[in-house]
Amino acid sequence: MDEIGGTVSYYQVYCPPGVKRFLATGSSAFIGEVDDSTVLKYPRAPGEDMTRLEVEGKLLEVVGQHERIIGFKSFSKAGLYLERAVNGTVAYYLLESNKPAPSLKLRLAWCRETAEAVAWVHGRRIIHCDIQPTNLLLDEAFHIKLSDFQGKQLSETGDVLLDGWSGEPCRFYCPRDDPCDADVKTDLFALGCTIYFIMMGHAVFPDIVDGEEGWHRKVRERFVSKQFPQDEHACSAITLKCWQKEYEAAEDVVRDIEALERAT
Secondary structure (H helix, E strand, C coil): CCCCCCCCCCCCCCCCCCCCEEEEECCCCEEEEEECCEEEEECCCCCCCCHHHHHHHHHHHHHCCCCCECCEEEEECCEEEEECCCCCEHHHHHHCCCCCCCCHHHHHHHHHHHHHHHHHHHCCCEECCCCCHHHEEECCCCCEEECCCCCEEECCCCCEEEECCCCCCHHHCCCCCCCCCCCHHHHHHHHHHHHHHHHHCCCCCCCCCCCCCCHHHHHHHHHHCCCCCCCCCCCHHHHHHHHCCCCCCHHHHHHHHHHHHHHC
């Protein structure tokens, strides 16, 4: 949910009552300013189906309050009222903001805070299903807030209780036979791709250009054949363990990043 970057010229943008101005487009909705601390996430056209927004509200209720999770305020017939993160997304900050490159200390903090958010979510049997830098918001103090909760809630036996039908984009997607077969380790795979993005300032496989012929297939083939990025960065060992599915839980990723922070 990026309230700073992006273009929506190909949409007929509208603002429902109570929304001062359009801010951004999410994967399936618009985001508008309500006041300095609140945004409304609402359908792209009046009368559009609200099911995914309803599910997102229910998932956020299950997730509850946490300093690394975007705050849920309420749900109404207009949409979802959410906490406003005034500094946009990590993706925007690194790719488009023209701000100074973040220090190693800040990059490691963003990686740890993201892993903390994922650990909290998994602890409530929620699979996020779309961990990526455009869903990492930055608050006024530039701390991480994980957003866009349209994944799954699982029962104690693994049955799907709520499903928002979300899925990871190509460069954050763990190859599997059924795209709907998401679990803790597919989320951790996407977390590894996200940590790579934070550390390197770009997504995996930059030599494969978005939009070129067969680019989705090329990215998938590298992941399937375990041709993971070889770039050296402070979290190289961590990202590789995410991609090789060696982590059992996000708490383990948090501990490894904390060890790096102490060492640096």
